[in-house]
Amino acid sequence: MKRFLTVFVTALLLGLCSCTPIELNPEELYEPPKLSVEHGEIYTALERVIGSGYTLKYPSAGDYRSAIVFQDLDLDGKDEAVVFYAGSDSDSARIIVLKAGENNTWKATCDVAGYGSSIDRLLFARSEGSVCMIVGFHQNSANSKTMLMYEYRDNLLNPLYIRDYSEMTLTDIDSDGREEVVILTNNYAARFAFARVLRLEEGKITESGECYMNEDIVQYDHVTVGVLADRTPAIYVDSRLASGSLMTEVLTYADGTLVNRIYGADNPMVGQTIRVNTLYSQDINGDGVIEIPARVMVDEKTKTEATVWRQVGDGELKEVCRTLDNENAGYRLMMPKRWIGQVYVRSVPVNNEWIVVSYGINTNGVPYELLNIRVYADGDIIDQFVTEDYTLFAEKGKFRYYVKTAVLPGNELAIGKEELKDIFRLINGRTGENAKNTVG
Secondary structure, three states: OHHHHHHHHHHHHOOOOOOOOOOOOHHHHOOOOOOOHHHHHHHHHHHHHHOOOOEEOOOOOOOOOOOEEEEOOOOOOOOEEEEEEEOOOOOOOEEEEEEEOHHHOEEEEEEEEOOOOEEEEEEEEEEOOEEEEEEEEEOOOOOOEEEEEEEEEOOEEEEEEEEEEOEEEEEOOOOOOOOEEEEEEEEOOOOEEEEEEEEEEOOEEEEEEEEEOOOOEEEEEEEEEEEOOOOOEEEEEEEEEOOOOEEEEEEEEEOOEEEEOOOOOOOHHHHHOOEOOOOOOEOOOOOOOOEEEEEEEEEOOOOEEEEEEEEEOOOOEEEEEEEEEEOOOOEEEEOOHHHOOOEEEEEEHHHOEEEEEEEEEOOOOOEEEEEEEEEEEOOOOOOOOOOOOOEEEEEEOOEEEEEEEOOOOOOOOOOOHHHHHHHEEEEOOOOOOEOOOOEO
16 A cells, blocks of 8 residues: 555645645634623633633544533533633543523533543434533643543432544444544554444444555545445545545544545555645535545646545545535636637736636637736735736635636637626635635
């Protein structure tokens, strides 16, 4: 496997392309949450129980990013408040559970030590008549994590299970109507990696199937829960190789155990998922199925690359569409089929501009310019004379996207503004995932 991956990675690294200098910063679009009256009452209760010298601990990943989380842990119809904090005399994370009483007062029912200095993520798994709270703790380094699974019963947090992990997610992987916890563990130094299913049944945790993961992975970057084209539940794991390239593995459940669909030296899909860009697997075309990206060279002279998006089929990856991705400038173009093999991109970094050009030539002997896209940031000086043929087409944060489409009668490669609305996508800078468009 290692020699196999090395050959692919070396070849891919030769195809790196240049990008425009603009970079989106998602932090500029972030608005911190506003504190509610209920949170204020929680703070009052905390000071009453542990004093004023505490520090709140915020999960760094997952759906729950607050240090105070409301959840009905004992299924009595009322939410408890789960608070992650550290006392004044230690940096170690602790968990305190509070129940609501009369007159909007809160009372602490238990206060337990965590298993690390900070919180990675928080999950809640539900089974018949019980709720399991799963807390991931960071140890001394970001790559060293330990998960604890708790059941809240008789006003106490009772630990049910403990294990080191690298990543974890919650999904109904076996289609039994109940969510399972799937953990990924990776030890690059020891060349050992695996995935395991944990099932909650009647207040007990059972291990229900495992499979090997690629041992050449340095870290797991991105985990996506989705389905295959046949609607089989699947987990897509985008992972980082030592070279810096990404690859994807896909986990499904069959015959009572986990199955890694993209694993093994003889599996041709392994090499097809390796790429040097930063794009993660995602539902690129809105069909409900997760696609895996890979780069293909379109034009050697301009180093234009397209992204091929494929779905996992029966032992193969099937192409569903292609895109032209300007990750730094924060947009992509869903390529019309008539463009495939017929166009390339000319980049003009000084103008933060992409020009989509056809291989055909006009009567003057020069290629047709089908589409121009320029990106301006707040504060940039926009030359109205230069951009008089451009239209403000989309906005995101401090960035403005101006476009110019060519009127080319009889040229089937030409694209108008209405079709451009269908193929233009704003994307998040860090993940390449489709973002919310503001399109004129």
